[in-house]
Amino acid sequence: MVIHESLRLYPPVPLIAREAFKDMKFGDINVPKGAYVWTSLLTLHQNVDFWGPDANQFNPERFGNGISGACKYSYVYMPFGVGPRICVGQHFAMTELKILLTLILSNFTFSLSPNYQHFPIMKLIIEPKFGVDLLVKKL
Ligand code: HEM
Numbered sequence: 601m602v603i604h605e606s607l608r609l610y611p612p613v614p615l616i617a618r619e620a621f622k623d624m625k626f627g628d629i630n631v632p633k634g635a636y637v638w639t640s641l642l643t644l645h646q647n648v649d650f651w652g653p654d655a656n657q658f659n660p661e662r663f664g665n666g667i668s669g670a671c672k673y674s675y676v677y678m679p680f681g682v683g684p685r686i687c688v689g690q691h692f693a694m695t696e697l698k699i700l701l702t703l704i705l706s707n708f709t710f711s712l713s714p715n716y717q718h719f720p721i722m723k724l725i726i727e728p729k730f731g732v733d734l735l736v737k738k739l
Pocket residue numbers: 611612613616617678679680681682683684685686687688689690692693
């Protein structure tokens with residue numbers, strides 16, 4: 601739940617691109633062949649109409665009943681992309697994150713340093729501008 605919620609609010613890859621291989625129409629919008637269509641995951645992941653009024657809050661419990669319980673349209677949650685070009689490393693990444701979190705939580709307590717400044721920025725991926733200073737204590 602914590603991993604899902606982190607990837608929802610801060611999807612490391614915030615934009616997904618597709619190229620139209622032929623002239624297309626989405627509703628009233630004409631998309632000519634060769635045009636790039638960019639999908640903003642931040643917009644999809646933080647829309648109050650899909651996630652509820654606390655869409656901008658960090659609330660891992662929203663995933664208590666899975667993705668379909670957290671969101672009105674589960675397909676808008678796509679931190680690893682979607683379709684034939686979906687991230688090939690997604691299962692590896694999720695397993696790695698679970699192992700890493702388990703190892704950290706079973707060996708250390710940690711809290712945010714008072715020096716921490718919440719300042720996510722978008723470079724190639726979303727990252728904390730001033731890093732994440734933690735106070736770590738061995739159990
Ligand atoms: C939290 C970690 C990760 C996130 C959030 C992530 C996210 C993404 C996203 C959004 C895409 C684009 C998907 C699309 O266009 O629909 C992508 C593609 C890709 N990812 Fe990841 N990824 C992660 C970890 C990894 C890892 C660990 C690997 C390799 C071991 C990996 C390998 C790839 C590759 C090769 C592609 C290109 C797939 C293609 O174009 O067919 N990713 N990833």
